[in-house]
Amino acid sequence: MSGPRKLKHRFEGYASRLTAPREAILEFLSKSSKHMSAKEIYASLHGSYPGIGLSTVYRTLDLLARMGIVTKLAIGDGQSRYEFKSKEKDEHHHHLICTNCGKIINYSEFLDEELGLVKKTEERLAKKYNFIIQDHNIEFLGICEKCK
Amino acid sequence: MSGPRKLKHRFEGYASRLTAPREAILEFLSKSSKHMSAKEIYASLHGSYPGIGLSTVYRTLDLLARMGIVTKLAIGDGQSRYEFKSKEKDEHHHHLICTNCGKIINYSEFLDEELGLVKKTEERLAKKYNFIIQDHNIEFLGICEKCK
DNA sequence: TATTAAATGGGAATGATTATCAATGTCAAT
DNA sequence: ATTGACATTGATAATCATTCCCATTTAATA
DSSP states (O other), X not given: OOHHHHHHHXXXXXTOOOOHHHXXXXXXXXXXXXXXXXXXXXXXXXXXXXXXXXXXXXXXXXXXXXXXXXXEEEOSSSSEEEEEOXXXXXXXXXXXXXXXXXXXXXEOTTHHHHHHHHHHHHHHHHHHHTOEEEEEEEEEEEEOTTTO | OOHHHHHHXXXXXXXXXXXXXXXXXXXXXXXXXXXXXXXXXXXXHTTTOTTOOHHHHHHHHHHHHHHTSEEEEEOSSSSEEEEEOOSOGGGOOXXXXXXXXXXXXXXXXXXXXXXXXXXXXXXXXXXXXXXXXXXXXXXXXXXXXXXX
């Protein structure tokens, strides 16, 4: 089963349709490795999809986040960023954020140990607090090379 | 040296004064274990400090965050929360966040292992990416008991 | 094709945060 | 103690991201 078709099934599970604007947004996000704001996505899409509306971008991002296809991340500068959540294990990463300029670096080194511990902690927390744990965020904050 | 006096020194280091409204905000935050929004802090302060302005609350929170006295945290619901950052090791904690109702649980069990790994990862990242690492956030996202 | 609910785009509304500014407070030097 | 130089404050307006609303369009299915 091809990628788009698989996605279509997932949308149906959400009583949602895989429409043209949604496909455009997904297509765009899946190719971008950056953490983009809604406005940036909207602006970038104007080439390939001139008529798209900002509301649709927001609505779609929200839907994708609820579906678990996209991660919404807040670095505290007043706008949310979105990133495609790859299923590939080797693309999993955590973040290193510059508190001065907002630059975000994905790091995926050193993750094996982290993920082992994360999994264990997850199980413990789930049991103790009766939570269903769906995701985790690990980020390090500091000052980047340029801002030093 | 007493607590307030120590704080006063820290403010001087920032070319800032430990004024009455700032002291009120600090006092309030240090007693609250919750993660409060600026508006909530503003509202709560009206008893002890009727004349305080919302701008002052925002400005002070920003200053305290820059000074490292307070942690600003964004759970993605459009407003930032602030929490007093205790120097006490045994009050260090990470977060468990319900993506449905926004409830935040502090957990401090299971931290020893986490912190050991965090420290090691911090050193590695600092070297590799030439970052000065100042802080970290670890949070688990999921569905809480009530929202299940 | 006709029906129906979902989805869209544009504009208005909302709400958190920031900027502006005149008035006030504080410190240091005289 | 007074003055000068700034820092701080509170009120208000401005900004900006996000959400709401609604008339119109689109997609799925009978």
